[in-house]
Amino acid sequence: MQLTHYLGFFAGLLTSGAAIPQVFQTYRTKHARDLSMWQLILLDFGMLLWLVYGISLGDLPLIVANTFSIACYTLLIGMKVRYAKRDTAAC
Amino acid sequence: MQLTHYLGFFAGLLTSGAAIPQVFQTYRTKHARDLSMWQLILLDFGMLLWLVYGISLGDLPLIVANTFSIACYTLLIGMKVRYAKRDTAAC
Numbered sequence: 151m152q153l154t155h156y157l158g159f160f161a162g163l164l165t166s167g168a169a170i171p172q173v174f175q176t177y178r179t180k181h182a183r184d185l186s187m188w189q190l191i192l193l194d195f196g197m198l199l200w201l202v203y204g205i206s207l208g209d210l211p212l213i214v215a216n217t218f219s220i221a222c223y224t225l226l227i228g229m230k231v232r233y234a235k236r237d238t239a240a241c
Numbered sequence: 242m243q244l245t246h247y248l249g250f251f252a253g254l255l256t257s258g259a260a261i262p263q264v265f266q267t268y269r270t271k272h273a274r275d276l277s278m279w280q281l282i283l284l285d286f287g288m289l290l291w292l293v294y295g296i297s298l299g300d301l302p303l304i305v306a307n308t309f310s311i312a313c314y315t316l317l318i319g320m321k322v323r324y325a326k327r328d329t330a331a332c
Contacts, residue, residue, distance in 0.1 A: 191262065
């Protein structure tokens with residue numbers, strides 16, 4: 151059981167951490183043209199449900215991972231909205 | 242417990258389904274400039290670990306959701322590689 155929890159933590163670390171290079175790339179390039187807004191919205195809402203699921207199971211990996219991801223994807227939605235004009239002008 | 246599992250299924254449906262509009266947008270526009278390759282690789286590898294985690298817990302929502310997501314993100318990695326030359330030429 152211990153090993154399974156470590157596995158969950160490491161999986162959560164990777165899938166949640168995955169958003170970091172995306173957040174940095176989007177902030178650096180100031181472009182979010184090729185990011186699907188629907189993907190970001192569905193991810194954000196879905197991860198909110200995973201968070202509730204994790205809380206109801208008392209599953210710490212799910213809780214930590216999804217809280218962080220929600221923050222990152224909300225940030226990406228904000229940047230996509232903010233860079234929308236520049237994106238339309240670019241290509 | 243039943244309700245918790247339905248919640249998990251719905252959460253998995255949303256976060257896994259979230260990849261669909263991204264796959265379609267990338268295929269339609271033939272551009273993946275603004276997608277971080279690191280994000281896609283980390284997601285793919287992390288979801289493989291979530292899949293193992295789900296299997297070890299016998300958690301069906303985790304198993305189904307992550308299998309589908311792995312397929313989608315592998316497809317996106319393939320498209321990002323394939324459209325790389327076009328992406329560099331465009332902007």
